[in-house]
Amino acid sequence: MTETAHHRGMWRWLTTTDHKKIGILYGITAMGFFVVGGIEALFIRLQLATPNGEILSADAYNQLFTMHATTMVFLVVMPAAAALTNYFLPILIGARDVAFPRLNAFSYWVFVAGGLFLTVSFFVGGAPDGGWFGYAPLSTQVTEVVRMDYWALGLQVLGLASVLSSVNFITTVFTMRAPGMSLMRMPVFAWMATVVSFLLLFSLPIITIGLLQVFLDRNLGTGFYSAASGGDPVLWQHLFWLFGHPEVYVLILPAMGIVSEVLPTFSRKPLFGRSFVIFSGIAIGFMGFGVWAHHMFTAGLGPVAEAAFSLTTMFIAVPTGVKIFNWLGTIWGGSIRLKTPMLFSLGFIFLFVIGGLSGVTHSIVPSDAQQHDTYYVVAHFHYVLFGGAVFGIFSGLYYWWPKVTGKLLNERIGRLHFWLMFIGMNLTFAPMHILGLNGMPRRTYRYAEGLGLDLWNLVATIGSFTIAASLLVFFWNWYRTAKHGQPAGDDPWDGRTLEWSISSPPPEHNFDVIPVVHSEDDFWHRKYTENEAGHAVTVTAVPSAPAAEGPIHLPSPSYYPALASSGIFVLLLGLVYLPWGLIAVGAGAVVTMWGLFGWSMEPLTREDHG
Amino acid sequence: MSLPQRKGASRRHRRPLALAVLVAGLVLTACAGDDPTNLGRVVDGDVPQNSLNPAGPIADKVDSLFWLVFWMAVVIFVIVSFGLVFAILRFRERKGVTRSVRQVHGNTRLEIAWTIVPAVILAVVAVPTLSTLFEIRTAPAPEDDALEIEVIGHQWWWEFRYPEYGFTTANEMHVPMGRPVYLTLTSADVIHSFWVPRLAGKRDAVPGRTTNILFETDEEGTFIGQCAEFCGLAHADMRQRVFSHPEAEFEAWALAQAAPATLPTEGAALAGWEVFQTQCISCHAIDGTSATAQFAPNLTHFASRTSFAGATLDNTEEHLREWLRNPSSLKPMTPERNDLAAGRVLGMPDLGLTEQQITDLIAFLETLR
Numbered sequence: 001m002t003e004t005a006h007h008r009g010m011w012r013w014l015t016t017t018d019h020k021k022i023g024i025l026y027g028i029t030a031m032g033f034f035v036v037g038g039i040e041a042l043f044i045r046l047q048l049a050t051p052n053g054e055i056l057s058a059d060a061y062n063q064l065f066t067m068h069a070t071t072m073v074f075l076v077v078m079p080a081a082a083a084l085t086n087y088f089l090p091i092l093i094g095a096r097d098v099a100f101p102r103l104n105a106f107s108y109w110v111f112v113a114g115g116l117f118l119t120v121s122f123f124v125g126g127a128p129d130g131g132w133f134g135y136a137p138l139s140t141q142v143t144e145v146v147r148m149d150y151w152a153l154g155l156q157v158l159g160l161a162s163v164l165s166s167v168n169f170i171t172t173v174f175t176m177r178a179p180g181m182s183l184m185r186m187p188v189f190a191w192m193a194t195v196v197s198f199l200l201l202f203s204l205p206i207i208t209i210g211l212l213q214v215f216l217d218r219n220l221g222t223g224f225y226s227a228a229s230g231g232d233p234v235l236w237q238h239l240f241w242l243f244g245h246p247e248v249y250v251l252i253l254p255a256m257g258i259v260s261e262v263l264p265t266f267s268r269k270p271l272f273g274r275s276f277v278i279f280s281g282i283a284i285g286f287m288g289f290g291v292w293a294h295h296m297f298t299a300g301l302g303p304v305a306e307a308a309f310s311l312t313t314m315f316i317a318v319p320t321g322v323k324i325f326n327w328l329g330t331i332w333g334g335s336i337r338l339k340t341p342m343l344f345s346l347g348f349i350f351l352f353v354i355g356g357l358s359g360v361t362h363s364i365v366p367s368d369a370q371q372h373d374t375y376y377v378v379a380h381f382h383y384v385l386f387g388g389a390v391f392g393i394f395s396g397l398y399y400w401w402p403k404v405t406g407k408l409l410n411e412r413i414g415r416l417h418f419w420l421m422f423i424g425m426n427l428t429f430a431p432m433h434i435l436g437l438n439g440m441p442r443r444t445y446r447y448a449e450g451l452g453l454d455l456w457n458l459v460a461t462i463g464s465f466t467i468a469a470s471l472l473v474f475f476w477n478w479y480r481t482a483k484h485g486q487p488a489g490d491d492p493w494d495g496r497t498l499e500w501s502i503s504s505p506p507p508e509h510n511f512d513v514i515p516v517v518h519s520e521d522d523f524w525h526r527k528y529t530e531n532e533a534g535h536a537v538t539v540t541a542v543p544s545a546p547a548a549e550g551p552i553h554l555p556s557p558s559y560y561p562a563l564a565s566s567g568i569f570v571l572l573l574g575l576v577y578l579p580w581g582l583i584a585v586g587a588g589a590v591v592t593m594w595g596l597f598g599w600s601m602e603p604l605t606r607e608d609h610g
Numbered sequence: 611m612s613l614p615q616r617k618g619a620s621r622r623h624r625r626p627l628a629l630a631v632l633v634a635g636l637v638l639t640a641c642a643g644d645d646p647t648n649l650g651r652v653v654d655g656d657v658p659q660n661s662l663n664p665a666g667p668i669a670d671k672v673d674s675l676f677w678l679v680f681w682m683a684v685v686i687f688v689i690v691s692f693g694l695v696f697a698i699l700r701f702r703e704r705k706g707v708t709r710s711v712r713q714v715h716g717n718t719r720l721e722i723a724w725t726i727v728p729a730v731i732l733a734v735v736a737v738p739t740l741s742t743l744f745e746i747r748t749a750p751a752p753e754d755d756a757l758e759i760e761v762i763g764h765q766w767w768w769e770f771r772y773p774e775y776g777f778t779t780a781n782e783m784h785v786p787m788g789r790p791v792y793l794t795l796t797s798a799d800v801i802h803s804f805w806v807p808r809l810a811g812k813r814d815a816v817p818g819r820t821t822n823i824l825f826e827t828d829e830e831g832t833f834i835g836q837c838a839e840f841c842g843l844a845h846a847d848m849r850q851r852v853f854s855h856p857e858a859e860f861e862a863w864a865l866a867q868a869a870p871a872t873l874p875t876e877g878a879a880l881a882g883w884e885v886f887q888t889q890c891i892s893c894h895a896i897d898g899t900s901a902t903a904q905f906a907p908n909l910t911h912f913a914s915r916t917s918f919a920g921a922t923l924d925n926t927e928e929h930l931r932e933w934l935r936n937p938s939s940l941k942p943m944t945p946e947r948n949d950l951a952a953g954r955v956l957g958m959p960d961l962g963l964t965e966q967q968i969t970d971l972i973a974f975l976e977t978l979r
Contacts, residue, residue, distance in 0.1 A: 058844060058846065058847075058942035059942065062843065062845075130840075130842075135800075135801055137799070137800050137801075137817060138800040138840070138841060138842055141799070141842075141954070142944075142956075227816075227817040227819070228953075231818075232818065233816055233817060233818070234816060234819065267701070267711070268709075269714065270713055270714075272714065272717075273718075274715065276721045276725075298812050298814050298838075300813065300814060300819060300820075302747075303743055303744050303747040303748075307743055310736070310740065311740075314735065315729065315732060317728060318725060318728050318732070321724065321725075322721070322724060322725050324690065325724040326721065328690070328693050329716070329717070329720070329721075331698070331701060332697050332701065333711065333712060333714060334711055335701065335708060335710075336698060336703055337703050338698070338703075346694065350694060353687060353691065354687065357683040357686060357687055360679070360683060360735075361679050361680065361683060363739075364675060364739045365743045366675055366739070366743055366811060367672055367679070367811070368811075369672070369810075369812055369813070370672065370676070370811045372811075373839060373840075374838070437660070437662055439657070439658075439661055439807045439835070441836060441838045442840070443846075444836075444846035445846050445942075446846050446847075447846070448648060449648040449649070449650060450648045450650020450651065450652075450653075451649055451657065451658060452656045452657035452658070452659075533712065534712040534713050535711065535712055536711065536713055
């Protein structure tokens with residue numbers, strides 16, 4: 001592969017259409033926002049460390065808790081999962097790239113535009129302060145303050161980025177699998193990425209309409225959610241949670257996919273009940289659309305609707321339980337190597353069980369009416385999203401880091417990272433169960449003395465700084481590995497799937513020869529066979545790789561995706577400051593159209609790739 | 611946002627010390643101090659908003675349902691985590707020794723079992739859940755003789771109307787012991803949620819809709835709670851108190867509340883009424899007088915209340931004076947964005963009252979017993 005002059009440096013990253021580079025961009029951006037969202041969380045915990053905290057004003061606090069959630073959901077966990085999906089989905093299914101490489105770049109740059117746009121609000125009169133759920137009519141009440149316009153538009157454009165990458169991933173999975181890679185042979189992570197893509201594709205249009213209506217209510221006085229104008233605030237809750245609950249599974253399923261890759265590898269055993277795990281993931285995807293109203297058990301839906309959603313909520317625990325038991329079945333009787341990726345996956349199971357069980361208690365409508373909107377719920381979803389999604393993602397990072405960088409993260413520092421994060425996580429969120437049951441509502445910038453909330457709040461704050469310390473340890477590991485990391489080799493973990501069959505880091509075209517797949521865990525079967533007792537036996541005669549094919553056509557770099565998304569950023573800013581912002585709307589639209597037009601006229605591959 | 615500070619009392623919560631406390635890991639639980647928002651003085655007990663300390667038959671049912679599910683969850687958690695830890699210890703690879711492992715791909719019977727068993731457990735849990743749900747959501751029958759109270763959420767205070775007696779009060783609800791109370795909730799602005807944990811689960815107050823809460827107290831006393839749905843700037847400072855009395859005492863209280871106010875005829879209180887008519891009348895009502903506006907709490911029997919400002923401040927002269935000087939210094943509000951014509955009230959403005967006017971107003975308010 002020859003590289004042209006404008007293939008280097010920043011320009012190379014700005015114009016890349018390589019799914020691996022885009023994956024790295026997603027990952028680094030998500031990590032940056034993780035720091036931002038984490039600092040927001042630390043401020044929140046400092047404010048709540050003592051009763052009547054005075055570190056933050058109510059106004060600042062409301063901005064910070066709104067942005068903490070918005071950042072962590074849309075700018076950290078989703079892009080972190082997108083990073084791993086981008087990088088590994090094509091490799092796992094034996095493809096050279098995603099189906100639409102420039103669309104992939106566009107998705108990333110639109111995501112960046114949305115993330116920056118939301119963050120800009122901090123510096124121009126305050127960030128969104130109506131909660132990440134933006135309940136109307138609070139979110140449509142004070143229209144002269146533009147904070148919630150930033151929120152409505154920011155989420156809208158982040159949704160656009162996600163829909164585009166969902167289309168891309170779905171097309172990739174259904175059209176670009178290597179020969180022999182039947183759907184049921186796909187690695188579970190690829191499966192979960194596919195389920196997530198469908199979830200996003202079907203749930204995002206719902207919130208798109210909802211956000212548009214909020215924006216219109218705020219700017220044109222349409223009154224969709226205003227009771228005085230014949231609208232209904234509860235309708236917003238339905239639309240938001242019809243998106244919002246599938247979104248929960250968007251956050252957790254990639255982590256479940258990672259765990260389903262890591263556990264077999266580090267147990268030297270195949271995934272127990274593979275098809276059960278895959279089908280339970282699909283079942284979760286479907287059922288995830290049928291439980292949304294459990295977020296609304298106090299809104300007065302009536303006992304019949306509440307009973308129905310109580311039942312669906314209980315029964316979504318069944319496929320979730322199936323996964324847990326199958327994971328236990330996977331490590332049972334294995335040869336367990338407690339490397340850092342495995343520690344995070346095992347930690348995931350432990351913490352997710354707690355979060356899952358407290359989730360079942362929410363389905364008990366009468367007692368949920370006590371727990372709803374209290375710190376008990378905060379505890380629950382942090383066990384699921386931090387103990388679950390974030391631990392899963394860190395498991396994936398430690399697992400795939402050597403493949404991406406060619407260097408192994410340090411094990412001892414990794415263990416320190418894991419234990420600090422595990423202890424900090426429990427120190428922070430376990431006490432919140434007690435706080436909630438003791439009557440502490442969420443989203444309160446202070447609590448009075450004499451409520452019996454002081455001790456556990458202080459403990460939670462200490463825990464949050466322990467988590468922060470664990471993250472510093474991770475960054476230290478990152479830095480140290482970049483400086484003096486051990487070379488990983490192609491297959492450091494004795495891996496089972498195709499990514500371990502290629503070099504670390506992989507070549508730009510992934511595979512010299514597109515692999516022909518003969519079974520699930522195909523790479524493992526190239527290394528081992530099973531004897532009559534079912535034990536693994538090393539294959540001695542490794543078939544030599546066929547000679548490389550002729551020239552490989554790879555998508556050319558293109559600056560049009562980044563250009564088009566920069567126009568979207570300007571357009572969004574203009575929409576906030578209507579009517580004079582129309583000038584920016586026009587300018588942004590022109591730039592976007594220019595980018596899209598240039599993109600459509602651009603030849604697919606340039607000469608130098610021939 | 612700063613609270614009125616008495617020397618030394620709240621100082622300890624300032625920033626550098628809060629940080630120091632963190633670092634040292636010291637526990638500040640015992641210092642109740644003299645803070646006006648210290649609710650420890652209002653209610654007995656260490657955890658006055660404990661949702662697991664029910665104070666009536668309906669709350670009891672919810673409580674026992676919670677514990678049933680809680681203990682089932684604990685058993686499942688113990689089994690699963692024991693299995694996890696056991697597997698890790700038992701099957702851990704010793705240093706450098708790769709064990710040959712049987713490649714088990716699954717066990718259909720086992721997998722079907724662990725699909726069905728949880729489903730059956732959940733079906734068992736569903737029975738008491740649904741029966742309790744329908745029980746607590748059923749409106750009381752006429753022969754239950756429930757006391758009906760209309761609850762209206764406002765940013766950031768609660769309005770309580772007693773249609774049976776024909777009066778309106780704010781933030782403090784009085785109820786008869788041993789008699790069901792049926793609340794009908796709605797909101798004047800955004801969504802709020804009424805929650806007094808020891809009495810019942812929370813219920814949202816939604817503009818344009820009505821919702822209901824049924825509860826009953828079986829002990830005399832004070833129960834505190836707060837708004838549980840994020841409702842903007844002072845969400846944390848939107849509190850309520852419920853006082854439960856024996857039936858006769860409740861009747862006496864209700865009859866006193868239903869009586870119109872008696873206006874003062876002389877002295878500072880009369881001067882205060884004059885100030886009220888120019889400064890307060892566009893928002894506050896006093897029954898039996900020319901003050902009828904409903905944007906802010908009805909003050910007919912203000913002096914009979916133990917608290918004000920969304921039940922966050924004790925009803926003392928000192929707090930009233932501080933409040934009348936500038937309400938937003940005690941509770942975060944944005945009265946500069948009030949738009950009475952559009953019905954938008956986001957707090958009590960700083961009226962720029964003189965000290966004399968404040969003294970007179972307090973004298974007047976104290977006559978509203």
